[in-house]
Amino acid sequence: MTTANSGVAGRILVPGGYGAVGEGVTATLERWFPGRVVPGGRSAERARRHGGVQVDVTDPRGFERVLDHLGDVAVVVLCVEPPDATVARICLERGIHLVDVGADAGLLAAVEGLRETAVRTRATAVLSVGVAPGLTNLLARRAHEEVGGAERIDVTVLLGSGERHGADAVRWTVAHLAAPTAGRRLRTSLPGFGRRTAHPFPFSDQHAAARTLGVPRVTTRLCLDSRLLTALLFGARATGLLRLAARPGPGRLLTSLFGRVHSGGDAFAVRVDAHRGGRRVGYAVRGHRQSRFTALVAAHTARHLLHAPWPLGVVHLDEITELSDLPARLAPDGLTLHRLVDGASR
Ligand SMILES: NC(=O)c1ccc[n+]([C@@H]2O[C@H](COP(=O)([O-])OP(=O)(O)OC[C@H]3O[C@@H](n4cnc5c(N)ncnc54)[C@H](OP(=O)(O)O)[C@@H]3O)[C@@H](O)[C@H]2O)c1
Known part of the structure; x- marks a missing residue:
C-alpha cells in the first residue's frame, strides 16, 4: 500500500x-x-x-x-x-x-x-x-519531560455545557459518572475560566498516561463551564443518585436528559500539571467545541x-x-496553548 x-x-x-x-x-x-x-x-x-x-x-x-x-x-x-x-x-x-x-x-x-x-x-x-484523551496526553508528555520526570500528573478537563455533544459521547460521560471514583476535588485555574473546582472523573489518561510515561500516579478530574451545573452534577453523584446510570433504563433516561442541557457556552479547556519534588510544570489549552x-x-x-x-x-x-506540535498546529483553528506558572495561566 x-x-x-x-x-x-x-x-x-x-x-x-x-x-x-x-x-x-x-x-x-x-x-x-x-x-x-x-x-x-x-x-x-x-x-x-x-x-x-x-x-x-x-x-x-x-x-x-x-x-x-x-x-x-x-x-x-x-x-x-x-x-x-x-x-x-x-x-x-x-x-x-x-x-x-x-x-x-x-x-x-x-x-x-x-x-x-x-x-x-x-x-x-x-x-x-482527541481532546481528552488526546491533547491531554500531548500536554502530559510535555510537562513530564520539562519537570524532569513527573512523580504525579494532574489532568483537569472543563467542558462547555452549551456544546451539542454527540449522543455517543454523552452516553460515555453518563456511564463514567456512575463508576466508582477515588480521589479529591481540586481547585485550579483554567485559561479564560478563572479558578474552578474540578471533581475526580475516570478519564482514560489515568491509566494510559501512567503507562506511556511511566509516571507512578496520574489523576483526572472534570468540571463544566457552568459552576451551578458542576455543583448539581457532582452533588448528585455524592448522594449515590448517579449510580442509577449503570442500569440500562435510568442510564438511557439520564443520557437523554444530559443531552438536552445546553445552558452554558461551547468553550472547553484542559490543564495538565506535572509534579516532581517541590517543582510543578503546567500546560493548558483552550478552544471552542471539543468535538x-x-x-x-x-x-x-x-x-x-x-x-x-x-x-x-x-x-x-x-x-x-x-x-507533538499539534497544539501549535491547531492555533489557526482557534486553539490557544498556555504555559502555567504558579497556578495562573499566562
Ligand atoms: N477523545 C476525545 O476527546 C473524545 C471527545 C469526544 C468524543 N469522543 C468519542 O467519540 C465517539 C463519538 O462521539 P460523538 O459525540 O461523535 O457521538 P455521536 O454524535 O453520537 O456520533 C456517533 C455516530 O456513530 C454512528 N454509530 C452509532 N453506533 C454505531 C455502530 N454500532 N456502528 C457504526 N456506527 C455507529 C451514528 O450514526 P448511526 O446512528 O446512523 O449509526 C453516529 O453517526 C464516542 O465514542 C466518544 O466517546 C472522544
Whole structure:
C-alpha cells in the first residue's frame, strides 16, 4: 500500500463518520484527500446521504464484508465506540491502520494487546486521539519531560455545557459518572475560566498516561463551564443518585436528559500539571467545541499515517514524535496553548 513518494494509497473508512466528531473528521480529511473518504454508520439512509456506507461496529462479520466490498481501505478512523477490540483486530490483521477516538480505558488496554499483530502486518493503531484523551496526553508528555520526570500528573478537563455533544459521547460521560471514583476535588485555574473546582472523573489518561510515561500516579478530574451545573452534577453523584446510570433504563433516561442541557457556552479547556519534588510544570489549552478539536486531532493523526505510517504497532498519540506540535498546529483553528506558572495561566 505504500508508494514511493506519495505515502499510503487507499481509502479512509470513518465509522461514525457523520456524528458530532465524525462529521469533522470526514470533512477535514475530504479536503486533504478528495474522493478517498468513506463515512459510515448503521443507518443506510443517513450513510447514503453522506456519500458513505452502512456499517455497524457491533457486527464483526458485517464490518469485514464492508472492508471486502471497499477493497482498498488503508486507514479506519473509528469515531464511535465498539463493544470490544474485535473491529481493531480485524483492521490490524489486514494491515489496515487505525485511529481511535475512543475514551474507554478497558477498551484501549484491549487494543494495546494487539501490538504484536500490528507489528506483524506492518500496521499502526493510534489510541488516545482527541481532546481528552488526546491533547491531554500531548500536554502530559510535555510537562513530564520539562519537570524532569513527573512523580504525579494532574489532568483537569472543563467542558462547555452549551456544546451539542454527540449522543455517543454523552452516553460515555453518563456511564463514567456512575463508576466508582477515588480521589479529591481540586481547585485550579483554567485559561479564560478563572479558578474552578474540578471533581475526580475516570478519564482514560489515568491509566494510559501512567503507562506511556511511566509516571507512578496520574489523576483526572472534570468540571463544566457552568459552576451551578458542576455543583448539581457532582452533588448528585455524592448522594449515590448517579449510580442509577449503570442500569440500562435510568442510564438511557439520564443520557437523554444530559443531552438536552445546553445552558452554558461551547468553550472547553484542559490543564495538565506535572509534579516532581517541590517543582510543578503546567500546560493548558483552550478552544471552542471539543468535538471539532477531537475531529481535527483525529484528522491530523490519519494524515500522519497516510504520509508516514510510523511507529508500527499500537501507540498512544503522545508516542508519535511528529505529532507533538499539534497544539501549535491547531492555533489557526482557534486553539490557544498556555504555559502555567504558579497556578495562573499566562
Ligand atoms: N477523545 C476525545 O476527546 C473524545 C471527545 C469526544 C468524543 N469522543 C468519542 O467519540 C465517539 C463519538 O462521539 P460523538 O459525540 O461523535 O457521538 P455521536 O454524535 O453520537 O456520533 C456517533 C455516530 O456513530 C454512528 N454509530 C452509532 N453506533 C454505531 C455502530 N454500532 N456502528 C457504526 N456506527 C455507529 C451514528 O450514526 P448511526 O446512528 O446512523 O449509526 C453516529 O453517526 C464516542 O465514542 C466518544 O466517546 C472522544
